[in-house]
Amino acid sequence: MPRFSIIVPVFKVQGFLRECIDSVLGQSYPDFEVIAVDDRSPDGCGAILDEYAERDERVRVLHLPENVGLGRARNAGLAEARGDYVLFLDSDDHYTPGLLAAVADRLKSAEDPDILVFDHVRTHWWGRGGPSDASPLLAAAGQDVFSLRESPQYAHLFLVAWNKAYRRAFFQEHGLQYAPGLYEDAPVTYRSMVLADRIACLNRIGVEYRQRRQGAITRTPGRRHFDIFPQYEGLFAFLEERDDLAWARPLLFERALDHMLFVIAREDRVTPSDRSAFYREMRSFHRTHCPEDFIPPDGPRGTEMRLLASSPYVSYAALRGARGLRRIAGAGKRRTVGRASAAAQRAWYVAQSRLPLDPRLAVYSAGHHAGVHGDPAAIHAKARELAPHIRGVWVVREDAVDSVPPGIDHVTPGSREYHAVMARATYWVNNVNWPGSLVKRPGQVHVHTHQGTPLKYMGADLLDKPGARHGFSVPKMLHRADRWDLSLVANRHSELVWDRAYPCHFTSLRTGSPRNDVLVEQPAEHGAAVRARLGIPAGNTVVLYAPTRRDYRRGGHVDRIDLARFAADLGGGHTLVVRLHPTLATGTARGLGLADLHARGVLVDATDEPHVEDLMLASDVLVTDYSALMFDYANLDRPIVVHADDWGAYAASRGAYFDITAEAPGHVSRSYRELAWLFASDTWQDEESAGLRTAFRERFCEFDDGRAAERVVRTVLLGEKTPEPRTAPAVPAPATERAHSLN
Structure with a gap:
């Protein structure tokens, strides 16, 4: 025992x-x-x-x-x-x-x-x-x-x-x-x-x-909070049957009233429309169970208990209201300043919001309106095929309009067209949050796709990482996330993290990541075409280097390796392709010699490539540090090398959900010397690397089966019931066969 x-x-x-x-x-x-x-x-x-x-x-x-x-x-x-x-x-x-x-x-x-x-x-x-x-x-x-x-x-x-x-x-x-x-x-x-x-x-x-x-x-506000009354009725029915417990009745009566008064005062429990009814229940409990020897305590709570014995709800409400007015007066007045143009935009948006929702309209955005890419783009493409009756409109920044493919409807943020689309679209699809000024109407469905499997801390988990959340407010971010209806996940790890990091009301959909469908299918001609467009010699081994940003460094960029040296050490028959994190695309990193190395043919700077999936398909091996790209790349079943020379600093500043150096998708290097040796010795593609990759794929690619976009369209836009994906990644053809078949 x-x-x-x-x-x-x-x-x-x-x-x-x-x-x-x-x-x-x-x-x-x-x-x-x-x-x-x-x-x-x-x-x-x-x-x-x-x-x-x-x-x-x-x-x-x-x-x-x-x-x-x-x-x-x-x-x-x-x-x-x-x-x-x-x-x-x-x-x-x-x-x-x-x-x-x-x-x-x-x-x-x-x-x-x-x-x-x-x-x-x-x-x-x-x-x-x-x-x-x-x-x-x-x-x-x-x-x-x-x-x-x-x-x-x-x-x-x-x-x-x-x-x-x-x-x-x-x-x-x-x-x-x-x-x-x-x-x-x-x-x-x-x-x-x-x-x-x-x-x-x-x-x-x-x-x-x-x-x-x-x-x-x-x-959670609602009528369920009226459960407090039968709970205390049961307690007092027990007490009143026991003469030996008469001493406890005044004590517990005071505690019961205190509990009820606490509940009625909480906006997150009893709604304003229910307060008068709740108060009447309190008065009924008071009349039925008040012991003869009960004496209310001193102070504000005692005053409220005396009101229960003699006064209706309006007296209690007036008492609470007077206290609220005193708090407001003590805090001072808030100033509200707005420009006339903003007021006009708001009025237009409100007017559009009074019109019926359009069940044949979906609005898409990716990367803070940076263009047509990522999961939303994969969903939109599949929707055009399976649900052509639903018009898809993209929100794209003015400086990115030129990148929009022909035939794609789009609006720019802040325009009248933008506000009309956001007010009337039945479906919102985005991989980041929409602006907080937008109000999701009843009947609108917000699909949040995220931007990959999380290694680093996200959402509310950043609250104890002040450096990592510099420049944005976690409460405001979560307020925007309250609008999510559906959250797409590619694995159970992501599902657990999103539930914890975003404590909001949404439903997880085990769909897989739509943008990874092309990686599962691995069209050989696709990768070959990208190689040709980037000017990569036929037959070369392509090493894709994709570092992430650092929160412990101003500007986010830290040079972890000498790129010119790495390209030289790789030797003939190799091409180094560099893809910086999107937030570093216009930062100091581009001015640290990357553009010059690209111009001289030392490497290929592919940071501006709109679709990172193209680069993954064109490569033979990924070298990264802590980028979420590795979780997507694992679908290809091609080697991954994790260069983790500053793992301690990164994990301390940003936070991580697990130790990527202990649960890596391939070999781990902790210095440039180790990284160079992995490639010089061909260890990067040995059997141990393959074994590590297999375990990693089983854990993080479990819902990616090449049908994620179709699953989202059928489930959300067409209202069909679709089975969850199988829980084991597909086994693609060997990497070299896929990468070089058309070279």
Whole structure:
């Protein structure tokens, strides 16, 4: 029998689940079992849990046949528990190191109390954290063991399941069960606290309580927050049946009203249209259950409780409104300044937004309106084939209009045509966010394609990387991401990262990356044509060098290798093609000799090539550092060399989801000497390189099957049901055969 049973109910938290489970399995105290309850989660949570159960015998997984909610999922886990003590952990939170050892020690010193309460720290999605209000109470308890009747102030401890260790026999003896609906913690917490003869405290932070931006049910406005009333009705029905607990009624009545008043005041819980009805329910609860000896506390909260006894909602609203006006007056007035032209554009946009949506209109953009390329271009091309009745219009900057292929409809940002298209298009397709000034109307469908598989930190994960997010606001970025409806993914790694990095309401589509369809198909004539256009001699081995930007360096560019030397060391029969990161195309990097080397025929500068897929098809090997290009290139099953001489600095400044030097798609060089040797010795294409590449492809190319664009068009534009792609990459023909067949 284990000392602890840790019950983890799981639903739609795949981006946080591994961190949660790892925090338990990594505890120094080993005597525990984890009972993970998959509450019919529609994402990848069930598979993640099964993976852990297969690796660690301490993990057991219950897959519920239907979604039952948090409370009943906890009950299901409790029924399977075998430990002396039961702990509950929400699956988007995690334990701090050493918690279980500290809990075990405190239980021993307290001689196995009924309940042990420990502390937590609150971590908000934007990165700021803060201690709980419980620390002074926990510290004051010291090593004492007490009952709530003796120490009623401990009813103010945080009202949750996961900051306590319950003696399992105590929990079962009193038939404690979580009820369905929101606020299920309240009746169990208060009932157990008043029933416990022996309560102990541990003044130690045990849980990092994640305040998610979206996804938390308690932070989603709606009528579900009225669940608080039946939860407390159940608690007071129990109390009023027990004469021996009469002492607890005034105490818990005050705590119940405090909880309800907290909920009604939160805009992210009770909507303005529901507040009067919520207030009436509070007054009804007050009339039914107010003990004769109840005395409201002092201060603003006590004033609100007195209003409940005597006044209608308008009095409460006036009281809250007066406080709000005082806050506004204290903060000062905000100034709003706008130009007449901007006001006119806005008026035109608003007028267009009153017109019906056009079900035959889709708008596309890529790379901040830089041209027709990437995933949106692949989707648009396939839509012209499969859904020709849907007109596709591209948003393209004025300085990029000349690059638009003939026959492609386009508008420029800020124009009247642009505002009309954005207001009326049923479908928005983009690989970056649309401007925040645009309002997505009901019925519009926003498809976000992203720009590749993430290695470096993205979105909300950048909050603790101030250098990497210099110049943009993460909250504003997430506000724009709130408009996403569908997020395309090429692998489960990306799916998990996007769920975590963009805590917004969207649905992941396992479509694969549309821009990679051409890489899976690998038309040999395509690569040969690109080679000819770039002037690469027939039969040469083409080495594509594609470095990414550096956040720790002003301007983003760092010369990691001497390109002229590298081209010379490659020797005859080789052509070095250089593709800088798009953000460096007009920066200082082009002025550091690259243009001159290109003019002298030392290498080919292909930074301005509009379609990077062309360069990949024309190459035999990719040399990169930490560019996401490697994930796409792996579809070709051609060698990849990772030049990682500054991996430590890069990972520290930008952050990375895994160590690319340990899980590389090929050989890794940590100095120029090693890089040159890999090519001089032909090691870059040996069997070890092929083995590493195979493992990498299986992980990151799993949904790329050459039909991603078709899958998106059929699913989104045509409304058809399409099967998910197979979960193993295709095996293309040998690289040399593909690259040189037409040379």
